[in-house]
Amino acid sequence: MRVGVVGGGVTGLAAHHFLREQGVDSVLFEADDEPGGVIRSRRVDGRVLDLGPQRTRLTPSIAALVESLGLGDELREADDLPLYVYRDGRLRLVPQTPREAVATDLLSWRGKLRALFEPLTTAARPDESVEAYLTRKFGSEVARYYFGPLYGGLYGTHPDEMPMRHSLSRALDSAGIEGSVLTSVAKKVLEGREAPPIASFDGGLQRLPEALYADNDDTAHLNTPVEAIGRAGERFVLETPDGDERFDELVVTTPASVTADLVAEFAPEAADALREFTYNPQAVVHLAVDADLTGAGYQVQYDEDLRTLGTTWNDSLLDREGVYTCYLGGGYDPEVVEWDDDRLGSVAAREFEAVTGHGARVLSVHRWELGMPAYDRSWAALDRLSTPVGLHLCTNYTARAGIPGRIREAKKIADRLADCAESTATPPRTA
Ligand SMILES: Cc1cc2nc3c(=O)[nH]c(=O)nc-3n(C[C@H](O)[C@H](O)[C@H](O)COP(=O)(O)OP(=O)(O)OC[C@H]3O[C@@H](n4cnc5c(N)ncnc54)[C@H](O)[C@@H]3O)c2cc1C
The missing domain is CATH 3.90.660.20 (Protoporphyrinogen oxidase, mitochondrial; domain 2)
Known part of the structure; x- marks a missing residue:
């Protein structure tokens, strides 16, 4: 099995690294002249x-990667540390402990008391917005002044524009939180989980993708944009300025609009859905x-x-x-x-x-x-997204956007492809 990886941001580099670690023949193509995508230090x-x-x-899988890449001394x-929300002319402490929850002036007493009723509320409904969910669970003060700005602020989207099922529900699922958020958090605290x-x-966050690239630079090509993806029978053809290369499986990590242009010829419906993402x-x-x-x-x-x-x-x-x-x-x-x-x-x-x-x-x-x-309503197009067998989308819209989520998804897909390479089975569809 020969795997082509499109994009040398942290997702593509990690997928390529994990594939090669397991003996899979993988080649990576990155358009830019440096590795890392949006992870960029100056x-x-x-x-x-x-x-x-x-x-x-520093999740266990990132810690293991840091160790194996020899980055430990630079960590x-x-x-x-305390985090604040700016509201009504002042910075107000975001409570991270029960004591801080009592002390903070971010919320009124009434708002704090209302939040304690959260265990009595029902679980997320897929089509409600993050703001509606937070308001229903914790009351409007916590929704508007606490969780709303923190969660929506990560993406720059108003929580009222974010449907639960494409945003916060995925985060809650991957944190293993079902039903009551307060009860799950309290349980984790009591179990001593941090x-x-x-x-x-030392040199900035880009040291991670740089080290991933340095470890695999014989098969990772910078300055090499994939210009089009075509088919040759069951195989995929990647067209680059250096010529065409054929692969059995593709891991595509580029932003949705770029991916849409690359796959438009042989997967027009997937391309249409991908173009809708904001x-x-x-x-x-x-x-x-x-x-x-x-x-x-x-x-x-x-x-x-x-x-x-x-x-x-x-x-x-x-x-x-x-x-x-x-x-x-x-x-x-x-x-x-x-x-x-x-x-x-x-x-x-x-x-x-x-x-x-x-x-x-x-x-x-x-x-x-x-x-x-944005994880806003445009993400509903995910429901219509289906790619041909052998083409795997592995990006911050198929799983979580944070770096730990990117590494986790890259490892998952590399493991699945490595298993299939060993058994010569066809890997299942991933999007
Ligand atoms: C401003 C900002 C702040 C963030 N803050 C945090 C944070 O503090 N903590 C955190 O965990 N996460 C944060 N994130 C999220 C996280 O950094 C990203 O989700 C993650 O780095 C994305 O990595 P990626 O490899 O999936 O995509 P990208 O980094 O977008 O990589 C895609 C790569 O594809 C390449 N490419 C494009 N077209 C082609 C082509 N035709 N051929 C070949 N290659 C191509 C691009 O050059 C790029 O290198 C932040 C993101 C942003 C934008």
Whole structure:
């Protein structure tokens, strides 16, 4: 069996790595001249900046990968620091323990008491929105001021636009939470289960895809966009500027609209469905700030009159001196990615000062046209998505978007293909 992997972001690189680890003949093609996709680290003014994700959870499978790639010495681990929501003119503590839940001014007493009735409510309904679900479970204050900004803020989508079954239900399922959220969380706390630590690397998060690439660079081609995918009997033909290559199985990790163009000729219905998925464009502005703020950062409650969606305090979280990262745009404000650097930078710095009281200097401005999958109503097209046997979609819309979810899905598909290579059975369809 010969496997072609399209895309050298973390998903493609991890899938390629796990396939080769199990002796499968795999070749990877990446359009860009560097590995990592949206995981991209830069050095500006002697400071390490991450233009996409700022950190990952060091799950056991990522820890094993870090170890096997020899990245252990470069690892930076962080504790879970206080997180804030900006609401009604102030930063308010997001409770992470029962004691903080009592103390925080994020919610009124009435709102806190209402949340305690959650175990009496019923489970998620597939077609309700995240906001409707959170309101029904915990009451409107928790929905609008606590979970809503935190969850919707991850994707830049208003929780009222996110159907449960394509978003939060998947997260709850993979966390093993059925029925009452409070009861499941309390059970985990009582069993002493903790979230894996937050982590990055001295040189930034891109060190992970760089190391995956370095370990497999004899069969991973940068600067080699796949221009079209065709068929030759049962096999797939990848057309690249360096010529055509044939494969028995394909793992395609590119964003939905790119994948749509690649498969349009032989899978037109899949292409039509893929074209419907919305991604939220995002602008990421890095600031240099001379302040001693302690925490992971803040999300802005979505009714506030700010363009900033949230910030990460890299200084305190990952010991990156003076670095703070602001996110703007998302589904609320997609046009901000069309602003020039000066306007984006000055809005981010001005709003940071308004929220924290600290003046800021702009270090860098970056835009992601296809940032995060929006997981909004356009994701209903997933129901119509079916791909030909042998073509496996392995991306942040077929499973969870976070880096741990990407590595998990890459491992799953590599294991399945390796099993089939051994038994010469046909791998089952995956999308
Ligand atoms: C701004 C932002 C912040 C985030 N923050 C976090 C965070 O803090 N923690 C976390 O865990 N996750 C975070 N995420 C999510 C996570 O980073 C992504 O879901 C994940 O990195 C996506 O990896 P991927 O390989 O699936 O896709 P991508 O990184 O999009 O990779 C796809 C690859 O395909 C390549 N490609 C495109 N067209 C072609 C072609 N024709 N031929 C060959 N190759 C092609 C692209 O160049 C790219 O390298 C964030 C994402 C964004 C955008």
